[in-house]
Amino acid sequence: MAAKRDYDDLNDNTPGGIEALAEQHLVQPWPVSGSIGAEARGFIESGEGIYVTDAHGKKLIDGPAGMWCVNVGHRNREIAQVMFDQAMALSYNSPWYTTNQPSAVLSKRLADHAPEGVGHVFFTTGGSSAVETGLRFMQFYNNVKGRPEKKLIVSREGAYHGSTYFAGSLNGRPRDQDWMDSARDQVLKLTCPNPFRRPAGMSEEGFTDFLVEEFRALIEKVGAEKIGAFIGEPIMASGGVIVPPTGYWPRMRALCAENEILFIMDEVVTAFGRLGHVFSAEDVFGVRPDMITFAKGVTSGYFPLGGVMIASRLFEELRQSNHNDAMFAHGLTYSSHPIGCAVALKNLDLLEEGLLEHTRTISSHFQSRLKALEDLPLVGEVRGVGLMAGIECVADPISNNPLALDLEVGKRIDKHCQEMGLLVRPLINMCVMSPPLTINAEQIDEMADILRRSIVITQDELVREGLWKG
Ligand code: PLP
Numbered sequence: 015m016a017a018k019r020d021y022d023d024l025n026d027n028t029p030g031g032i033e034a035l036a037e038q039h040l041v042q043p044w045p046v047s048g049s050i051g052a053e054a055r056g057f058i059e060s061g062e063g064i065y066v067t068d069a070h071g072k073k074l075i076d077g078p079a080g081m082w083c084v085n086v087g088h089r090n091r092e093i094a095q096v097m098f099d100q101a102m103a104l105s106y107n108s109p110w111y112t113t114n115q116p117s118a119v120l121s122k123r124l125a126d127h128a129p130e131g132v133g134h135v136f137f138t139t140g141g142s143s144a145v146e147t148g149l150r151f152m153q154f155y156n157n158v159k160g161r162p163e164k165k166l167i168v169s170r171e172g173a174y175h176g177s178t179y180f181a182g183s184l185n186g187r188p189r190d191q192d193w194m195d196s197a198r199d200q201v202l203k204l205t206c207p208n209p210f211r212r213p214a215g216m217s218e219e220g221f222t223d224f225l226v227e228e229f230r231a232l233i234e235k236v237g238a239e240k241i242g243a244f245i246g247e248p249i250m251a252s253g254g255v256i257v258p259p260t261g262y263w264p265r266m267r268a269l270c271a272e273n274e275i276l277f278i279m280d281e282v283v284t285a286f287g288r289l290g291h292v293f294s295a296e297d298v299f300g301v302r303p304d305m306i307t308f309a310k311g312v313t314s315g316y317f318p319l320g321g322v323m324i325a326s327r328l329f330e331e332l333r334q335s336n337h338n339d340a341m342f343a344h345g346l347t348y349s350s351h352p353i354g355c356a357v358a359l360k361n362l363d364l365l366e367e368g369l370l371e372h373t374r375t376i377s378s379h380f381q382s383r384l385k386a387l388e389d390l391p392l393v394g395e396v397r398g399v400g401l402m403a404g405i406e407c408v409a410d411p412i413s414n415n416p417l418a419l420d421l422e423v424g425k426r427i428d429k430h431c432q433e434m435g436l437l438v439r440p441l442i443n444m445c446v447m448s449p450p451l452t453i454n455a456e457q458i459d460e461m462a463d464i465l466r467r468s469i470v471i472t473q474d475e476l477v478r479e480g481l482w483k484g
Contacts, residue, residue, distance in 0.1 A: 032057045032069070043177075047193075061088025064450045064457055066437065074432065075461050078439040079450045082251060082283045082402075083315035086364050087450040093316050093360050100356035109349040116355035123362055124323060127292035129302040133326040137319065137350045141282035141309035142176025144320035145245070148305045149180050150344050151324065152243045152276050158332055158340045165200065166236065168229070168244040168275070172206035172253035175245060175280055184245060187253050188442075202236065204228055206250070207258035210395045210406065222259045229269055238273035248294050251283035254444045255404025257397050267301040276328075279303040282320070286311030287365045287451050289400035290374035293323075298399065304328065312358045319354035365451075373451045376458070377401050383462035384447065390466070391484055392423070392473045401451055405465070407443045422481070423472065430468035436461055 033054040036042070041051050057069040064087055066076045079085060086093065100116065107114050117137060125133040136151075138144045149167060156164045169175070169184040176182060183196035186203055205228055212221040233241060244266065250256035270277040279301070284294045285308040291297035293306055309320030332340075348354070377400045384403045385396045394408030407423045424440030431438045431445075438445045449461065476482035 063087045063089070064453050073435065075436045075449065075457065075464075077431070077437045077445075077447050077449055077461065079448050080315050081310065082288065082448045083310035085287050085311040085451045086314040086361060086369065087452040090314070090316075090364070092364070093314065093357055096356050096360040097316065097353055100353045104352050107352060109347075110345060114350065114352040114355070116352050116359055117350035120355045120358050120362075123359070124292075124321075128306060128323045129293070129296040131302065131325050131327060132304075132306060132323045134324045134329060135321050136324065137321040137355065138309070139318050139346055139348050139351075140176075140320045141280075141307065142178040142181045142320075143346060144282065144307040144309055144322045145175045145181040145184070145278075145280060146178050147344060148245070148278050148307055148322045148324075149243065151305070151322070151328075151342065152278075154340075154342045154344070155276075155328055155332065156242050158335050158337050161239065163240055164274075165242045166202055166240050167200060168202045168204060168232065168241060170204045170206055170246060170250075172208065172250050172256055173245075173247060173280075174250070174252040175247075176282075202232060202241070204232065206253065206256060207262055208250075208254070208256045209259045210397070212259075218259045219261070222261045222265065225259070225262060226265045226269065229266060233269065233273050233275070238275065241273065241275050243276040243278055244270050245278040245280055247280045247282075248284045248299050249289075249399060249402060251402070251448075252441060252446070254406060254441060255398055255402055255446050257399060263299040263301045267303070270304075276304040277301070278305040278307065280307045282307055282309045283311075283402070283448070284400075286314075286361070287370055287373050288402050288448060290370055290377060292362070292365065292370070294400075312361065313354055314357075314361050316361075317351070317354040317357045318348075319351065319358055369451050373401055376453065376455065379455050380449075380453070380458050383458055384465070387462070387466060387469065390469050390473065392469055392476075392482075398447075401448060401453070403447045405445045405447070405469075407445075407469075423476075426472045426475065427465075427468050430471050431464055434464045434467060436464040436468075438465070 037052055037054040042053055042055055045053055058066050059069060060067045064075055065073050067073050104114055121135045124135050136147055138147050153165055156162060169186060171186040173184060173186045175184040180197055183201050205225060207225050209218050209221055267277050279295045281293055286292060288311060289298050295301055295303050295306055304325045306323040313319045380401055381398055381403060387393050387405060388396050392407050394406045396403060396405050398404060420443035423443050424445060427445055428438050428440040477484045
């Protein structure tokens with residue numbers, strides 16, 4: 015039997031050693047079958063503020079803030095202290111039978127930030143479990159209300175809602191479903207609301223009309239009595255930072271209300287400061303959802319926590335139904351985790367005490383510095399809100415043809431950026447940027463300069479190799 019000392023030499027932190035261990039034993043997210051279970055990914059050793067340091071001691075700006083989550087930045091002492099203190103006070107209690115103080119206080123503070131009437135929260139372990147909880151709640155709600163056929167869920171092409179079975183079934187990005195099973199029979203998909211890819215000759219207003227009419231026609235065709243929920247990210251994140259056209263959200267929300275379709279906003283990325291507000295649904299997009307899912311920035315990635323805010327009226331309706339004993343048989347061992355909730359409270363303090371304000375102020379500089387990249391021929395569009403932006407590369411900006419070598423482009427830009435000290439998150443032909451909210455103007459300039467140089471080098475390479483005409 016192996017003893018602890020047999021592993022002592024594995025703790026030496028050498029990059030090659032760590033990567034080799036992972037390659038031999040660690041199954042990493044989103045692998046391809048050609049390298050599954052045998053993949054070496056770059057080793058990140060430490061983080062500080064907006065930077066991470068890689069295996070070779072190279073300091074890089076954390077362009078995607080981990081996975082859009084390290085909102086208060088790396089190595090925040092106050093958060094670390096809260097984790098320690100909470101672990102020493104109460105590291106765990108069963109949410110089945112008991113309540114802890116941090117989760118109760120956090121529920122009140124989140125309800126105060128959420129749109130009026132969205133006054134309850136169910137805590138989960140992350141974003142997928144938050145989406146899963148929202149969907150299962152919709153099913154339960156309709157069962158108790160005596161309309162068990164009202165269960166279909168409307169999602170959109172380009173969406174990403176998670177990796178558990180039901181949440182994953184909602185995903186609409188290219189390749190997400192190619193080799194995976196899903197609850198296809200329970201999900202309907204609408205067109206991705208990407209104004210940049212709207213049909214040629216259609217105005218942006220016309221595009222909004224088209225998208226809303228498509229939803230209306232779907233409801234008419236399928237029947238409102240069969241559709242339980244609509245779910246959408248206010249801004250599609252990993253689908254390429256898709257900002258829907260003006261007027262889209264209020265009209266989609268109104269259609270849901272008219273048809274008693276629960277309107278779920280998936281704010282796993284957009285909440286907790288990314289767009290300068292704790293929740294963006296009402297503060298940025300002017301709508302009051304029935305449910306808001308969140309995760310990531312709620313703890314700035316320091317502890318796995320997520321949740322779903324739920325309109326209080328839905329509970330009222332359930333309490334008044336004829337089924338007092340109908341059980342919402344749903345709960346997670348780590349629901350309302352005291353350490354996660356304590357971290358979230360401190361994280362919220364930091365947002366309220368200046369980071370939200372800072373984000374709202376600095377984001378115009380961030381957006382304008384990145385927008386300026388549109389003068390490069392390889393860049394089709396730069397778009398975003400707050401500290402969230404997407405740079406979409408194209409071969410031919412005039413006809414908007416996607417680049418034949420889309421996959422290459424993102425990878426190449428990423429490689430050059432890393433050499434120059436910036437981590438980006440390449441998504442096929444797109445780079446998405448969502449740095450820690452603590453970023454300052456100088457650091458934004460550095461980030462934009464590196465991106466520009468990397469895109470220019472990539473353009474030159476593609477032309478030189480005869481892959482692109484320029
Ligand atoms: N919803 C959205 C909008 C996301 O971007 C993600 C993850 O990126 C999820 C849900 C899933 O969250 P998690 O990975 O924490 O399960």
